[in-house]
Amino acid sequence: MxxxxxxxxxxxxxxxxxxxxxxxxxxxxxxxxxxxxxxxPGWSDYRKRVQVVTADVTQLLDSGANMLGAVLxxxxxxxxxxxxxERNHFxxxxxxxxxxxxDLQDGSHIRVKTDGTxxxxxxxxxSADLYHGEIHDSRLDDPGWCLRKSPRKGWRxxxxxxxxxxxxxPKINEPPRVTEMLAPVTVTPTGPRRYLVDFGQNIAGVxxxxxxxxxxxxxxxxxxxxxxxxxxxxxxxxxxxxxTDVYICRGGGEEWAPRFTMHGFRYVxxxxxxxxPTANSxxxxxxxxxxxxxxxxxxxxxxxxxxxxxxxxGLRGNFLDVPTDCPQRDERLGWTGDAQVFVGTAAxxxxxxxxxxxxxxxLRDGQRSDGAFPDxxxxxxxxxxxxxxxxxxxxxxxxxxxxxxxxxxxRENYQAMKRWLAFVEATSRDLIRPPTSxxxxxxxxxVTPSRAPVPSEFVGTAYFAHTADLMQRIATVLGHxxxxxxxxxxxxxxxxAFQREFVTPGTRMVGHCQTxxxxxxxxxxxxxxxxxxxxxHLVDLLQSRNNHLTTGFIGTPLLCPVLSRFGHNDLAxxxxxxxxxxxxxxxxxxxxxxxxxxxxxxTREDGFGPVNxxxxxHYAYGAIGEWMTSVIGGxxxxxxxxxxxxxxxxxxPGVTSASTTLKIAEGTLECHWQLESGRLKIAVHVPAGITxxxxxxxxxxxxxxxxxxxxxxxxxxxxxxxxxxxx
Ligand code: BGC
Numbered sequence: 001m002x003x004x005x006x007x008x009x010x011x012x013x014x015x016x017x018x019x020x021x022x023x024x025x026x027x028x029x030x031x032x033x034x035x036x037x038x039x040x041p042g043w044s045d046y047r048k049r050v051q052v053v054t055a056d057v058t059q060l061l062d063s064g065a066n067m068l069g070a071v072l073x074x075x076x077x078x079x080x081x082x083x084x085x086e087r088n089h090f091x092x093x094x095x096x097x098x099x100x101x102x103d104l105q106d107g108s109h110i111r112v113k114t115d116g117t118x119x120x121x122x123x124x125x126x127s128a129d130l131y132h133g134e135i136h137d138s139r140l141d142d143p144g145w146c147l148r149k150s151p152r153k154g155w156r157x158x159x160x161x162x163x164x165x166x167x168x169x170p171k172i173n174e175p176p177r178v179t180e181m182l183a184p185v186t187v188t189p190t191g192p193r194r195y196l197v198d199f200g201q202n203i204a205g206v207x208x209x210x211x212x213x214x215x216x217x218x219x220x221x222x223x224x225x226x227x228x229x230x231x232x233x234x235x236x237x238x239x240x241x242x243x244t245d246v247y248i249c250r251g252g253g254e255e256w257a258p259r260f261t262m263h264g265f266r267y268v269x270x271x272x273x274x275x276x277p278t279a280n281s282x283x284x285x286x287x288x289x290x291x292x293x294x295x296x297x298x299x300x301x302x303x304x305x306x307x308x309x310x311x312x313x314g315l316r317g318n319f320l321d322v323p324t325d326c327p328q329r330d331e332r333l334g335w336t337g338d339a340q341v342f343v344g345t346a347a348x349x350x351x352x353x354x355x356x357x358x359x360x361x362x363l364r365d366g367q368r369s370d371g372a373f374p375d376x377x378x379x380x381x382x383x384x385x386x387x388x389x390x391x392x393x394x395x396x397x398x399x400x401x402x403x404x405x406x407x408x409x410x411r412e413n414y415q416a417m418k419r420w421l422a423f424v425e426a427t428s429r430d431l432i433r434p435p436t437s438x439x440x441x442x443x444x445x446x447v448t449p450s451r452a453p454v455p456s457e458f459v460g461t462a463y464f465a466h467t468a469d470l471m472q473r474i475a476t477v478l479g480h481x482x483x484x485x486x487x488x489x490x491x492x493x494x495x496x497a498f499q500r501e502f503v504t505p506g507t508r509m510v511g512h513c514q515t516x517x518x519x520x521x522x523x524x525x526x527x528x529x530x531x532x533x534x535x536x537h538l539v540d541l542l543q544s545r546n547n548h549l550t551t552g553f554i555g556t557p558l559l560c561p562v563l564s565r566f567g568h569n570d571l572a573x574x575x576x577x578x579x580x581x582x583x584x585x586x587x588x589x590x591x592x593x594x595x596x597x598x599x600x601x602x603t604r605e606d607g608f609g610p611v612n613x614x615x616x617x618h619y620a621y622g623a624i625g626e627w628m629t630s631v632i633g634g635x636x637x638x639x640x641x642x643x644x645x646x647x648x649x650x651x652x653p654g655v656t657s658a659s660t661t662l663k664i665a666e667g668t669l670e671c672h673w674q675l676e677s678g679r680l681k682i683a684v685h686v687p688a689g690i691t692x693x694x695x696x697x698x699x700x701x702x703x704x705x706x707x708x709x710x711x712x713x714x715x716x717x718x719x720x721x722x723x724x725x726x727x
Contacts, residue, residue: 001122001145017055018053044378049168065149073260089380116158177290184279208256210253211249215250218272219248224267227267310622322362325338340391348625437450519558547575557620560572629660657674679717
């Protein structure tokens with residue numbers, strides 16, 4: 001704990017606190033909490049940058065003595081990170097920066113800032129770590145530590161470190177906050193004073209307890225996503241993360257939630273409590289970056305609704321200042337590949353514009369001098385320039401621009417993106433990418449997670465062409481026409497190189513697997529004449545698996561979009577609605593409340609998947625969400641920011657109605673459809689300022705205006721003869 005007492009000659013007119021930390025901090029003024037949010041100031045590449053939080057504290061100050069204080073913890077700066085059991089990845093000592101600027105009514109100005117006049121002492125929070133949990137001994141609590149006049153006993157001079165050499169940027173994204181509280185769904189006694197609690201939903205956050213126990217009683221909370229048996233937690237997949245919180249009671253009625261840790265969990269084992277936990281004594285607090293929610297999707301198929309919910313929970317479990325792979329094990333990193341496949345889906349559910357603007361900074365901070373983007377941002381690893389992962393540096397800004405229609409993110413990242421493309425070009429041979437890590441990560445037939453049937457050179461070259469294509473579009477948007485021409489030429493050359501290297505004259509692809517054909521079709525890598533053959537191979541490959549997917553992180557997001565785009569919309573529905581392994585709905589049949597990392601994270605035959613890497617809250621396969629809202633839901637942007645929108649729901653077997661809404665800057669877009677007795681009714685809502693069209697599925701007939709009026713309107717189309725007999 002750190003604090004500084006100061007005195008004011010009068011009442012303040014205005015007072016602003018600007019603060020940051022290498023680590024995590026919780027600020028107080030005269031005993032009142034200042035920080036709005038949790039785990040602040042958040043996670044950035046501390047070697048280069050910290051985020052500065054601003055708070056208006058005018059109301060908390062008074063004339064006379066005042067006390068400003070903060071509790072400081074290790075957090076992402078010097079807490080445990082990664083799986084080697086090591087800490088101090090960015091530095092050794094947590095540090096605090098604060099500047100409190102006060103304008104007094106007499107016109108004078110006072111600044112109180114962190115310096116050698118601060119004092120410090122250790123806090124009742126004995127240890128706090130993001131992976132391992134928090135230990136709090138409330139017998140040591142001193143409720144008066146940050147009051148105006150607080151005794152100095154036990155406090156010593158704070159340590160002063162040299163000035164921070166990096167950038168101190170205002171925090172631009174929403175702070176993490178508790179956005180929801182969940183009550184126990186079931187409580188099972190598992191031993192003396194021990195209970196296993198199911199919250200019914202896999203989340204990221206912490207628990208809050210309200211207890212009345214004797215002084216010195218230790219209450220221990222252990223967290224898990226799954227159960228080993230009906231009365232024990234499955235914690236093996238957390239690897240070295242202890243995910244354990246301990247609270248030592250001071251006696252009497254007390255309430256506690258940790259401040260400097262978080263866990264990925266659905267289940268909690270609580271021990272040390274005399275009474276059976278209820279909603280009055282135990283709650284799960286959902287924590288994530290508090291972005292405004294924007295999209296809602298519902299359809300006639302309950303499992304698809306659950307899937308979309310699981311996707312949304314996957315986002316909520318992993319968007320904590322950084323888009324992470326998972327919230328539970330000793331990893332929780334800003335993996336670039338995961339983020340780039342999911343960004344479009346994320347933008348439907350929440351307003352992620354500022355979140356990604358901030359994360360792109362982290363990614364640029366990690367970019368190597370030769371232009372290679374890192375595997376994770378903020379960077380903590382040694383991997384750079386890996387196919388489909390590093391490409392996040394171009395794909396994420398493009399997707400954010402497309403969804404929100406603001407060119408700022410393109411401008412901010414343009415030079416970094418160009419350097420990435422130059423790196424890719426310089427390190428390719430005859431425009432073919434070298435082998436790199438990951439490829440179609442975790443594909444069904446992969447021999448190791450990164451050795452899928454489609455070689456990583458193939459994935460890399462496909463992404464090279466795709467990224468060059470996006471760069472051509474980005475340069476055009478920004479008015480850099482000579483760059484745009486150069487990137488278009490590069491894209492065409494890479495496409496030809498791709499065809500030469502990976503496609504036989506008979507249009508068979510190296511790897512001959514679903515993902516190979518998906519990449520070629522999704523990224524337009526084939527001459528038009530060859531597409532039907534590639535598509536036929538894809539359909540054959542699906543049929544040979546009884547319409548099951550075999551795709552990993554890279555192929556999966558492309559599967560339904562490619563099938564729908566190239567005339568196999570019904571097959572897209574069939575694949576999506578499969579309930580047997582491997583499929584999206586298999587996890588739902590097995591009780592999933594979030595997206596799983598692997599298709600076989602759990603199977604009925606083999607139980608839990610490979611324990612060395614098995615998360616039950618990994619959003620990558622949730623990338624299907626974007627197809628669901630645009631193809632089932634029917635809301636598609638034709639212009640960036642949905643300024644021109646196309647309502648084009650594409651019903652398919654198994655779904656008879658859908659209802660989708662999306663908040664955009666101008667208002668709310670809505671598309672509700674119902675297919676009944678051969679008639680497709682579509683009701684839409686168009687906010688003022690948006691141009692909209694409607695397009696029924698092929699063969700459907702009816703009055704079709706060239707432009708949909710502003711406001712709400714309804715349209716009806718008749719199905720072609722024979723419709724409904726589709727497989
Ligand atoms: C992560 C992934 C990530 C991958 C790299 C894993 O440990 O959890 O989601 O993309 O490594 O391939």
